[in-house]
Amino acid sequence: MITYVFPGQGSQSKGMGGELFDEFKELTAKADSILGYSIKQLCLEDTNGNLGQTQFTQPALYVVNVLSYQKRVAETGKKPDYVAGHSLGEYNALYAAGAFDFETGLELVKKRGELMSRATGGGMAAVVGLAPEQIVDVLQQNNLQNVEMANFNSPTQIVISGLKTEIEKAKDIFEAVKGMAMFIPLKTSGAFHSRYMSAAKAEFANFLETYKFFNLTIPVISNVHARPYRSSSTKQNLIDQITSPVKWTESIRYLMGRGEMEFEEIGPGNVLSGLVRRIKREAEPLVIEDSGIDDCIMEQKVECKESFINNNQSLQVQEESSVQVADKGATPGALFFITPESLGSSQFKKDYNLKYAYLTGGMYRAVASKEMVVKIGKAGMMGFFGTGGLDLFQIKDGIKYIQTELDAGQAYGMSLVHNMADQEMEERTIDLFLETGVKHIEAAAFLNVTPALVKYRAQGIVRDRQGKPITSNKIIAKISRPEVAAAFLTPAPERIVAKLLAESKITQEQAGLLKEIPMADDICVEADSGGHTDGGVAYALMPAMIKLRDEMMVKYRYYKEVRVGAAGGIGTPEAAAAAFILGADFILTGSINQCTVEAGTSNIVKDLLQQMNIQDTEYVPAGDMFELGAKVQVLKKGLFFPARANKLYDLYRQYNSLDDIDEKTKKQLQEKYFRKSFEKIYEDAKAFYPAHEIERAERNPKHKMSLIFRWYFGYSSRLALSGSEESKVDYQIYCGPALGAFNQWVKGTELENWRKRHVDEIGKKLIIETAELINHRLKNIVG
Structure with missing residues (x-):
């Protein structure tokens, strides 16, 4: 186990923080706004000699400690088992444990420093x-x-x-x-820390009346008691700390008694590291049978039953309180049990700089538009731009727009749909991502790991100070089959690594590091949806995939956990709640987002989607994997496409060439389905498909038939995206039943009309009401 310890007043020195201020510009700017002066200038230059004055020292140390912690978590990819801080440093420990956000902590420390600086005599x-x-x-x-x-x-x-x-x-x-x-x-x-600070204590207590703190996600060792905080006593501990002695020796002895424990000082200097070494030499571990750890600190972030019963006055979760980690005007007695921000993996949210564990998928041909990605990113979530079916110019245009519109640190990603027919295009797309600095990709429809993915994974991988590999290019793999999940939970295939190394596409160092990490940072288990999902059932898939992940973690001894998310069928708070209860570290929505203002499809399609119910979809062959028989789900209500697509696949399976098909059927295909002759379609195919595909078609009549049939899938998609009136019944509209459930959920509300639907508002509404629903369900369970 490891404990992070944060230093307090006395550890400050001119130059502390160094490059951290430039690395974390957003937090630095927030600090400047709250403090009214440049924190970077104070720490690095201290022109006026203020750094030694309590009212300046305490905020400066708090900020540098936070930035040091953020840097450490980014390097290691994980949080400590315990945290503790010496006096002021305890505020950093509480920040790390989720009691409040950066701004709230700085406000508290600023006030604390001001009050303590007034003490004289x-x-x-x-x-x-x-x-x-x-x-x-x-x-x-x-x-x-x-x-x-x-x-x-x-x-x-x-x-x-x-x-x-x-x-x-x-x-x-x-x-x-x-x-x-x-x-x-x-x-x-x-x-300080004596009865002579009673006046400051009383004023600070009044100041804290306007604040409310969230439950802790990591045990924090209290200066006052030398035992872990109780979430319910955070405020009182901070009040008492001003006049109570700092029980640092007993705190370290308590931690020593928890088992094999390492201590790491986070922040400027090494004062605490020296004290810890001295305590280890001079004192024995304090072994206490009752750990005293807050029962509310657990993976599910569910508060203890006793607290639930004692506070069972209200379960209202207001949006504004969910956005701020410490709510300043909460209704007295309101129960902040599970909040929207606490759903999912906290480490996942930190890794991607998210407020909510909520993603939107990269729907084909920019249905997941650049505007959609920007909207989601500005709301503290992450969206993937739908690059499938786009050319490189269109993809680059989307990337530039997103990068220009989003502020530094706001999350976004690009989808990468496996291109079986043109792996060169797949690699060129990856090269574009690397060239433009895209750090997050959603790998979809992959049956196995490809050289392009390995190349992307290898770039930017380095060792941290402790020798552990860390990656800058992150892959979230969407999967629905265990064998595909296993491929992404395994290090890069040796044969692909060797080939890339021989071609000088990766370095020897990168090749070595690839052996120590899985191919994906995270996997997203996709159940019944509009994508390549094999009609999977979430209730069966999630437990199996989590177990597989756990087995792979043990087998390969990865230092950082691969998170498991859930997608498919999520269109209501009930479905999202089920995903989180099943163990999802995050959720990803798709179908519900294509019936929004931001979706990059036609208004006619959105009108059709707005009217659908859960029974209005059907499985059809996937155009990009036609010969394999892979399936996707599409809208069937009012459309001929599903029946026609399935008939084409039946004909492909039944016959070896177009010549083998009877004349009546061939006429029907050309006049009713395609509205174009086979010959004309094949000419178009020659201009579209890579040369090796055409060469294969010339040798193999069945493959030629496949290319012609596949043309219909591209044609039907283009019809839908453009809103063409040419043949509305042939629209191909990818969609899962989640949208039907969503339509029923919002029926009778303003969101019933898609023209009032915005992806960011849908995301917030879904995640907020999911937290509220879980609270109600838990109340019934424990009540």
């Missing part, structure tokens, strides 16, 4: 070499009644705090004590 000093009981004896015997112990830094390093006059008087007294090593007066204006 007090002083502090470090006493080194004496045990606590010896210090108590010295204070009592010399009538130093206005001095008390403030920081228990190690068994023989104690900080005393009290009236400045008595601290000065204590110096000569302590230096005369046998065994005394050093007496070091500290540069402070007040008697």
Whole structure:
């Protein structure tokens, strides 16, 4: 296990933070806005000598500690098992554990620093070499009644705090004590962590009245109690901390008693690292049978039953409270049990810089439009641009638009649909992603890992300071079959790595690193949907895929967990709740987003989709995998396409060439289905398909028939996307039953009309009402 420890006042130094301010520009800008001055300038230049003043020191340390933590998590890809902070550093520990967001923590620290800086007439000093009981004896015997112990830094390093006059008087007294090593007066204006801070404590308590904190996701060791925080006592601990001593020695001993524990200092300096080493040398682990860990800290982030019963006044989750980690005006008694932000994997959200564990899929031919991706990204979610069926110019145009419209740090990705017919195009698309700095891709319809994916995965992979491989190019693989999932949960195939290495497309170092990581950072299990899903059932797929993931994690000893998301059939809060209960780390929606203002399809198609119900879809052959018999799901209500598509596949299976088909059927195909002759279609195919496909067709009449039949699938898609009146009954509209369920959910509301539907509002509504629904369900379960 590992504990991150955050330093407090006294660890500051000019130059702290270094390049972190430029690396985390968004957080730095937020800090400047809250503080009213440049945090970077204060830490790096300190022109006016303010860094040593409490009202400046505390915010500066808080910011640098946060940036250091963000950097560490990005490098390692995981969170610690425990966190602790020394005095001010405890605010960083609480931030890491999710009690509040960056801005809220900085507001609290800013106020704390201001209040503590007003304290006058007090002083502090470090006493080194004496045990606590010896210090108590010295204070009592010399009538130093206005001095008390403030920081228990190690068994023989104690900080005393009290009236400045008595601290000065204590110096000569302590230096005369046998065994005394050093007496070091500290540069402070007040008697911190003592009864002389009572006025500041009272004012800070009033200030905290407007704040509400979320449940902790990592155990935080309290300075006041040297035990893990209870989520319900966060506010009181912060109030008490101002006048209570810092029980650092006991805190470290408690953590030592939890088992094999490593400690890592996060922030400037190495003061705490030295104290931890000293405590390990001078003290034994504190083994306590009852861990005292908040029962609410669990993977599902479900609060304990007792808390639920005691607070069962309200289950309302307002959107504004879900957006802010610490809600400042919450209704008294409101129960923030599961929130929209707490759904899914917190690490997944951190890795992709998301507010919600919610993605939108990259629907074909930019139905998942660039505008859709921007809308979703600005709302704290992530969308994938639908590159399938587009040429490189169109893809590059979409990337440039998205990158221009989104702020730094706002998430986006590109879909990559497996191109069986043209793997060169697949690699050229990957090259474009690398050239334009695309960091996230959604790999869809892959049956196995391809060289293009391995090439993308290899670029940007390096070792961190501890020798672990970290990746900058992330792959989320959409899968619905265990063997495909296994391929993405396994390191890159050796034969492909060797080939890329021989072609100088990757380096020797990258080839070595590829052996230590899976092909995908995350997998998304796609059940019954509009994509290549084999009609999978989520209730069967999710448990099996999670078990497979767990087995692969053990087999390959990956240092970072592969997250498992859910897609397909998610169009209502009930469906989303089921996905999260099944263990989904995130959810991905598709069909419901193509009936929105931002969807890149025709208004006629949206009108049709708005009227559909859950029974209005049918499985048909996938045009891009026609010969394999892969299936996709499409709208059937009012359309001939599904019946015609399935007939084409039946004919392909039955006959070896067009010549074998009877004349009546051939006439029907050309006049009714295609409205074009076979010869004319084949001429078009020659201009569209790569040369090797045409050469194969010339040799193999059955493959030629396949190319001609596949033309109909592209033709029907183009009809739908353009809204052509030429042959409306031939529209091919990818769609799963989730949209039918969504239509029923929003019936009678403003969202019934697709012209009022926006992808970001749908995402927020779905995730917010999912949290509310789970709260209600849990109330019924435990009540």
